[in-house]
Amino acid sequence: MERTVIKLHQEAPELHSIDLPPVGHSDGDILAFEANLTGDNGVKAIMDGFLMTVDLAGATENVEDRVGQFTIDFGDGSSLLISGKAVFAATATEMSNETPQIRSVVGGTGTYIGARGQITSVHHADGTCDHMIELVN
Numbered sequence: 001m002e003r004t005v006i007k008l009h010q011e012a013p014e015l016h017s018i019d020l021p022p023v024g025h026s027d028g029d030i031l032a033f034e035a036n037l038t039g040d041n042g043v044k045a046i047m048d049g050f051l052m053t054v055d056l057a058g059a060t061e062n063v064e065d066r067v068g069q070f071t072i073d074f075g076d077g078s079s080l081l082i083s084g085k086a087v088f089a090a091t092a093t094e095m096s097n098e099t100p101q102i103r104s105v106v107g108g109t110g111t112y113i114g115a116r117g118q119i120t121s122v123h124h125a126d127g128t129c130d131h132m133i134e135l136v137n
Helices: none
Strands: 003-010 014-018 030-039 044-055 063-075 078-089 101-109 117-123 129-136
Touching: 030 063, 044 078, 078 117, 101 129
Parallel strands: none
Antiparallel strands: 003 030, 003 129, 014 030, 030 044, 044 063, 063 078, 078 101, 101 117, 117 129
């Protein structure tokens, strides 16, 4: 199986919280985001999407699950579609630092038409992230 690896660095994202009823932190709340990405050989892209809280932290847990969907737009009609779940510290707006999160690459357009694989994302204390995308043929 042939594998393509793309490494991208993400600047701190622009975040927008959407508080759906009931008022206050609850299942169904959405966090929309957009961030600039750079990679090897001058590659530039924009990541935008959303995360929805689906499992709030319980009395004995300090984490919650969020499912999301986002795109990485490389321009010229080439993009990747990412989908999956990530674990967040309770009420946090960003992933826990230095804890890898893995999601599915479920499709693509242009250069990446029919793409499938996974993306591993690692958030850093300065608000940036590193992403390693592994595509399989």
